[in-house]
Amino acid sequence: MLSLGFSERELILSLTQKLKKMKKITLYLLISLCLASIVRAQDPGWSVNPADYSYTMTITGVFNYNGYEVTNASDKIAAFIDGECRGVSGFELSESNNRYMFYLVVYSNEENKNVTFKYYNSTNNTTYDAERSVTFSINGIVGNLQAPLVLSYPTLSSESKILTFSIENQVGETSINDYEISLQVPRETDLSRLYPEFTTSPLAYVRLHDQYGQAVVSGLTELDFTNDVKFWVMSADETDTSFYNVHVTHYNNVPSKVSLSDSIIDETYKTGSLVGYLSADDQDFEDIHSFELVEGEGDNHNSMFYINGNELRLAKDIYFQTNTFLSIRVKADDGMGGVIEQPLLIVFRLLSAESLRAANIVSPNGDGIFDTWIVQNHQLYSDYDFYIYSSSGELVFKSKGYNTPWDGRRNGTLLPIGAYYYVVKSPEGAAMNGVISLIY
Incomplete structure (x- = not known):
C-alpha cells in the first residue's frame, strides 16, 4: 500500500474542497438558468377587472404570426382600449375546424371605441402589436368558427387573386381575363387527371367550388377538368374572396x-x-x-x-x-x-370555238418550254378579248387578240405559283374558259 506524506494529504484535501466549490457553482448556474427560463416563459401579466365595465363584446379569431397560424396554447392575445387592457385570451384547438382559436371578451363603458390587439409569443417571450383593429359595439359579436377574425403580425394581404395558372405540357399561354381562366392542352391529354400549378396573392388559399370544398395545393392536387372547374380563393387575412372559372380544352389547329x-x-x-x-x-x-x-x-x-x-x-x-x-x-x-x-x-x-387550243401550263423559268402561255390558232380570233385572272378573281392580264403572249407576270413582276383562270370572249359575248397552272 502506498504511503502518502503530509504534503500529499494536504494537496488531496485542497483539491476536494475546490471540487465541492465547483459543484456548488455549477448547481447555482443550473438553478439560475431554470429560473431565467421560468421568467422568460411568463406572460406579460395582462388582466382586466370585468366589474369596472358596463358593456361587453365577444371576438372569435385566429392569429397569424410570420405567415403561420398560432398553434401554441401558451400564447396570449389581449384587447386594448386607450392603452388599457380590456380583455385577455389564450388559444385552444377547435375540433370543428382544426384551428387554434382565441375567444376574447372585450369590456368597455363606451361604444364606438377603437379596439387594438397585442399578441404574446411565449416561445420567444416577445409581445407584438397586431396589424388590425375593430370598433367596440355593445353586445357586439365579431367572428365565428367558420369565419373568424384574423389578426396578424406582420400585416397579411387582403387580396384574393390567382396570379398565374398553368398545366404541364399546355399549348400556348394561359388567358386570365377578369375571373375567367382558359388554356389548352395537347389532344392526347386526359382532361380528367390534371395537376394545375398556380400562384396567388401572398398566402391566399384555394378550394374547389366554395369555402367548404376540397383544398387545392399547387402542383399536388389532381383535378378533373372534363368540365369547367370553379376555384374559390380566400385572402390571407380572410377579408376577401374571389371565384375563378377554369376552362381547359384540347388544342385545335384551325383549318387553313x-x-x-x-x-x-x-x-x-x-x-x-x-x-x-x-x-x-x-x-x-x-x-x-x-x-x-x-x-x-x-x-x-x-x-x-x-x-x-x-x-x-x-x-x-x-x-x-x-x-x-x-x-x-x-x-x-x-x-x-x-x-x-x-x-x-x-x-x-364554252364548248364552242373548237379550233382555239390553249395550254394549261405556264413555266417562265427560261428553259424554252412553256415560258409563255401558248394559244394555238389565236390569229383566227384577233377580235376576241383575252383575260387571265388569279384564283381570287383579280385581273392579271388583258389583251385584244393574243399578239403579246402572257409570261406569268403582271407589270413585269412574276406572279405567285398557283392556279389562274383564262377567259376568251367573242365580240358577241360568248366565252371560252379554262385553267392555267403557273409553275417555275
Whole structure:
C-alpha cells in the first residue's frame, strides 16, 4: 500500500474542497438558468377587472404570426382600449375546424371605441402589436368558427387573386381575363387527371367550388377538368374572396384552306350536277369537316349552288354565255371550334370555238418550254378579248387578240405559283374558259 506524506494529504484535501466549490457553482448556474427560463416563459401579466365595465363584446379569431397560424396554447392575445387592457385570451384547438382559436371578451363603458390587439409569443417571450383593429359595439359579436377574425403580425394581404395558372405540357399561354381562366392542352391529354400549378396573392388559399370544398395545393392536387372547374380563393387575412372559372380544352389547329376538287364546268351541266368535292387543309388529320355556303365576300352566286356533305352541286341551270366566273363563299368547320371561310371561283368552259387550243401550263423559268402561255390558232380570233385572272378573281392580264403572249407576270413582276383562270370572249359575248397552272 502506498504511503502518502503530509504534503500529499494536504494537496488531496485542497483539491476536494475546490471540487465541492465547483459543484456548488455549477448547481447555482443550473438553478439560475431554470429560473431565467421560468421568467422568460411568463406572460406579460395582462388582466382586466370585468366589474369596472358596463358593456361587453365577444371576438372569435385566429392569429397569424410570420405567415403561420398560432398553434401554441401558451400564447396570449389581449384587447386594448386607450392603452388599457380590456380583455385577455389564450388559444385552444377547435375540433370543428382544426384551428387554434382565441375567444376574447372585450369590456368597455363606451361604444364606438377603437379596439387594438397585442399578441404574446411565449416561445420567444416577445409581445407584438397586431396589424388590425375593430370598433367596440355593445353586445357586439365579431367572428365565428367558420369565419373568424384574423389578426396578424406582420400585416397579411387582403387580396384574393390567382396570379398565374398553368398545366404541364399546355399549348400556348394561359388567358386570365377578369375571373375567367382558359388554356389548352395537347389532344392526347386526359382532361380528367390534371395537376394545375398556380400562384396567388401572398398566402391566399384555394378550394374547389366554395369555402367548404376540397383544398387545392399547387402542383399536388389532381383535378378533373372534363368540365369547367370553379376555384374559390380566400385572402390571407380572410377579408376577401374571389371565384375563378377554369376552362381547359384540347388544342385545335384551325383549318387553313378550303379546296374544290374540280372548278370547271360546261354547258352540259344541269341542276343537281356534281361540280366537285370540298376539302379543308388541316394539321389535325383526324378532324372531320362540315361545309356550308355563307354570306360574305365572294358570295355573288351562292344561290346557284348547294352543298350535300362535301359535294358541291348545281342548284339551277346557268346561262353560260352571260356567266364567265361564278363566285361562292364556303365555310369549313372542324367541329372543334376551328372555322375558316373562303371564296371559291367556278369557271365555265364554252364548248364552242373548237379550233382555239390553249395550254394549261405556264413555266417562265427560261428553259424554252412553256415560258409563255401558248394559244394555238389565236390569229383566227384577233377580235376576241383575252383575260387571265388569279384564283381570287383579280385581273392579271388583258389583251385584244393574243399578239403579246402572257409570261406569268403582271407589270413585269412574276406572279405567285398557283392556279389562274383564262377567259376568251367573242365580240358577241360568248366565252371560252379554262385553267392555267403557273409553275417555275
